[in-house]
Amino acid sequence: MSNEVYLSRTRFETLDEAGNVINTTFGARIYDDLGCTYVNFHQTLDELLALDAAELVEYVKDHSEMGAEMLSASDFSRLFVDGEWVNEPPTSEEPMFP
Numbered sequence: 001m002s003n004e005v006y007l008s009r010t011r012f013e014t015l016d017e018a019g020n021v022i023n024t025t026f027g028a029r030i031y032d033d034l035g036c037t038y039v040n041f042h043q044t045l046d047e048l049l050a051l052d053a054a055e056l057v058e059y060v061k062d063h064s065e066m067g068a069e070m071l072s073a074s075d076f077s078r079l080f081v082d083g084e085w086v087n088e089p090p091t092s093e094e095p096m097f098p
Contacts, residue, residue, distance in 0.1 A: 003032040004078045005070055007060060009048055012040045028060055030067045037070070039063040053081040 007030045014023040026048040027040030039060055042048045051059060060067040071079075079086045 003034060004080065005030065005032045005074045006083075007056060007071075007079070007081045009056065009082060010038065010040070011045070012038070027063075028056060030060055030064070030070055032070060035066065035070065037064050037066040039067065053084070053086065056081060 007028055010027055010029045012025045012027065013021045016022050025040040026042040026045055027038060028048075029036060029038040031037075041063060057071060061071055062068075
């Protein structure tokens with residue numbers, strides 16, 4: 001049985017030495033009990049919010065090798081996207097097991 005895997009939309013802020021925000025990007029982070037990774041390629045919140053849950057999963061698969069591995073090892077019965085439990089693959093593809 002796999003760990004619970006969490007995929008969450010995330011705002012990333014780069015800070016200067018004084019703690020002032022100097023850059024903001026948007027993306028997602030994926031994590032479980034064993035590891036974590038993130039992707040942050042969107043420049044606007046609207047770009048990120050335009051993705052539904054299935055598109056967000058595909059976005060992570062396409063932009064993060066580690067994220068793709070975490071998702072392919074998941075049986076999707078223990079996947080949470082934006083805090084919501086997903087009980088089946090969000091695409092027509094079957095999950096890939098190692």
